Amino acid sequence: MGKLTSKSVQALIKGEPNRYADGDGLYLVVPKSGHPSWMLRYSANKKRREMTLGKVIDISLADARLDAATKMKQLREGADPLIQRQRAEQENIKTVNDLFHDWYPTLVKRLKYPTIPQRIYLKDIAPHIGDIKLDQISARDIRKVINTINDSGRPTIANDALGYSKQLFNHGIKLDLMNFNPASAFTFRDAGGVEKNKIRALNEDELNQFFSTARKHKESFSRSNYLACALLICLGVRKSELCEARWDEFELEKGLWHLPKERSKTNVAFTIPLAIEVQAWFEELKIIGFGSDYVFPSRKISKKPHMGSDTLNRAITKLFGHEAGKKKQPKNVMGDIPHFTVHDLRRTCRTLLARQGTQGHIAERCLNHKLKGVEGIYDQYDYLDERKEALDKLATKIHSIVI
Known part of the structure; x- marks a missing residue:
């Protein structure tokens, strides 16, 4: 099959699920379910890579070719287009709220109840520091969060908030978005204190x-x-x-x-x-x-x-x-x-x-x-x-x- 045309694209997306090559690494992907999309295939470091460029309903054939050509130019200059995109996405993580929204999907994968840290973040952490930029967050901001929770008579939640804050900012360090963790110097003694096993039972x-x-x-x-x-x-x-x-x-x-x-x-x-x-x-x-x-x-x-x-x-x-x-x-x-x-x-x-x-x-x-x-x-x-x-x-x- 030769180069795609706008007319052939419309016919193909109504047909059988398959991948259709346009040339220079660009493919039209027609899935069994979902929206047809444009995909770029290329090799980097001797590994085959695939990169979705967007949906056909959003990107024309001409624009898909232009985007594919731009990314192949990046590849020839020594930059992997997929890595470049991931870096660009990370550059959009500027505030603590942005960092949390990037961190939360990792909680969904590894925790049975990810809504617990989500609830504590949204209710007790975000109102105080959510809009602060990552390069401006300080240990004093963390202290304000745990002190406010403690003052409300919830020491256990203060401990939880401190623990989740440490994990959140460690995620920022992993992504090379932060050089230090503003919560790392605090211990549970600074928050709600060492928790004792509860023995309360009503007679x-x-x-x-x-x-x-x-x-x-x-x-x-x-x-x-x-x-x-x-x-x-x-x-x-x-x-x-x-x-x-x-x-x-x-x-x-x-x-x-x-x-x-x-x-x-x-x-x-x-x-x-x-x-x-x-x-x-x-x-x-x-x-x-x-x-x-x-x-x-x-x-x-x-x-x-x-x-x-x-x-x-x-x-x-x-x-x-x-x-x-x-x-x-x-x-x-x-x-x-x-x-x-x-x-x-x-x-x-x-x-x-x-x-x-x-x-x-x-x-x-x-x-x-x-x-x-x-x-x-x-x-x-x-x-x-x-x-x-x-x-x-x-x-x-x-x-x-x-x-």
Whole structure:
């Protein structure tokens, strides 16, 4: 086939998927799906390289030839066109925000939950330093970020923000965009401090007081939040596993919740037995949800269709007299009970299972923990019947407090 023409290009893009040579390394690529495009093939350092020039709908044949000729001239002068393009793209990374947007795709590839560092960056880092140019960022800017987070009473988030900042600016050094990391001199002692293992679990009196108080303040602690807390104690599941649950994961008539591996922290599908009391709470949530696909649909206009990751913690914290972003703080209605978080409810479940006499390995499986050591390798039994008995007994106790 000879040189392409504008007319032949229009005919080819309607035909079979293939590559059609125009000459001098330029090809028309017609894919099985997607838009036809222009591609340049060449050899550099004895290696075959391919470089997409653009879509046919955006670039004419004449412009594609001109672009290809320009890049082949670069090659003859000793510059690899693909490397030159990559360098040009990196030159557009000028601010901290630009650097983050280049760094984030690497998180998607290697982290199971890349939205966690994304959320912390967008909420707590970007408002302070996002628009600062990379050649102007300083250690004082980093200190301002971690001090501001610390002053808001979130030392753990301050530690996380410092850790992500170090990774972000190391990415800038890798790309030869920065000569130093402005966060490198700081340690966790400069941020939120060395974190201790939490041991908070609510006792029966505290549970009675919490649920009693929550019932009296329905205007700030919704029924959905109330039932979510009860379910976390009765099932021992992780916050995200419950808040992001879909109704198609449930067989309520059989008393089963099939947690898919994609949403399980262990990356293994897990079936959770539901006590009669728990089934009734889920049935109530189905009514509250007005036909939503999610057990806890988002109550606000949001990118996420389900309850947000901070919703329950914010609701609990408000009962203790603190509401983020408000100058006038609410009254502490929880009395002398020490503050607790959503994760403490999961720990409470584990503690109550032990207190009622549930064997350790069964209690661990109730929380979807992998059994440790040799036992975890050879014991593949899922203890569904034993877990059902244990969780039924726990639900009966918690129901008398929640009702």
